[in-house]
Amino acid sequence: MRSSYRDIKAIVLTRIRANIWPPGANLPGEIELAKEFGCARATVNRAMRELVDDGILERKRKAGTKVKSSPTRRAQFSIPIIREEITNTGADYRYVLLERQTITAPGWLRSRVEIPKGQKVLHLRCMHYAGRNPYQFEDRWINLAAVPNAAEYDFEDIGPNEWLVREVPFTDGELVFSATNASSEIANFLNTTDGTAIFTIERTTWLDKVNVTYARLYFSRDYKMTTRL
């Protein structure tokens, strides 16, 4: 068998690690590499493109391909549906809707997500449990202009997260990770004490520039998010 693009990737990686092509170094052009590996240029091209994706190489037209000097490897993680995340651990998933009300978007929300003044939004608060342990407290606002049929759904059985990913497509999303000290209210929900450090995700979602939803997700004490490079 001829060299597959996988083999080429492996060889290139080996050479980089062996410092044959140290960081910053220009490596030979595609035609030359194709000749060396005895394969078509397209095959080399694919291997190179994937290595750029992986954050190992940098390429510029005319300038050539070079090894990234600061290899900012891109970590990839997927945002799972929370139910799947819990059931995957073997625990069973329980969801409780705590509060559901339609309000006009408060100022802080409008400033955050560009919703016009007076716009109605649906505010939901709910808890997700793994077995009998609190797992996540979800504080969510849904833009009813973008998702009118949310107003008619009761969210008693299915969480807003899950409902939204199934019903509403989106084009852009932002995730902000941070650590917050639990307020007494949140501490209560998550069955911990005031001030406990809580891993928090803020998630904002847009469909073509118009905001769909904004959510604050407070995870249980000791929650860790893991990802591999």
Add this chain to the structure above:
Amino acid sequence: MRSSYRDIKAIVLTRIRANIWPPGANLPGEIELAKEFGCARATVNRAMRELVDDGILERKRKAGTKVKSSPTRRAQFSIPIIREEITNTGADYRYVLLERQTITAPGWLRSRVEIPKGQKVLHLRCMHYAGRNPYQFEDRWINLAAVPNAAEYDFEDIGPNEWLVREVPFTDGELVFSATNASSEIANFLNTTDGTAIFTIERTTWLDKVNVTYARLYFSRDYKMTTRL
């Protein structure tokens, strides 16, 4: 111009969003699509492959291509060199080495990263500042068996993070994100009060199964990590 793979991606996405191809639906085979778009099968193939990468589609041989029912869009973020992260905001970067000592790997470290008993490791503690504000406290252990020349480097001017990415290649890495309450020591370093919620990253790095380094990175109060989908 013929349809580029980008156009095809865009069209497919539009159709998915318009519910022409709802979640779970099988979409036509590559040959058929190629005929429709008036392009080569390879072009369709590339578009499809990238959409799988983006977490939009699922493909199986023979079974065909279908729209993922729960679109777990994969968020990608890069781990920048801390100096770049700071200088990019306009602030100037300052680094201080607080402590540097060679010790035999303690039990908790060995259990975490599979280092043989009695192995020497280099323990470093340092601070990174943005202007005059504390930015990150770094607590790092370097496996001297994997990186012998670290023993001869003083780390006075260049942080271990930066030195390592430049000097030592790695094959695997793990990142664990969590929130921790600041101990009084860490609160001191980060110029905050005891118990403040601190965004924390634990990073472990391997080169072909052997551990290179383990680090705990404590970020300043109010640090947020942002990523887009």
Add this chain to the structure above:
DNA sequence: AGCCTTTATAAACACGTACATAATAAGACG
């Protein structure tokens, strides 16, 4: 010297063909 315009070059993209591979469906056979 500094600025603008070629020009050569290397990657980016696309095409059409061919064969490989995995998984399913259909048929042969005990």
Add this chain to the structure above:
DNA sequence: CGTCTTATTATGTACGTGTTTATAAAGGCT
């Protein structure tokens, strides 16, 4: 009737060739 073998089929991978595009570098102009 169930099991094994054999088509069939859709994606996966690779090839060789050709065109397009960005851009660094060289050359020309003010």
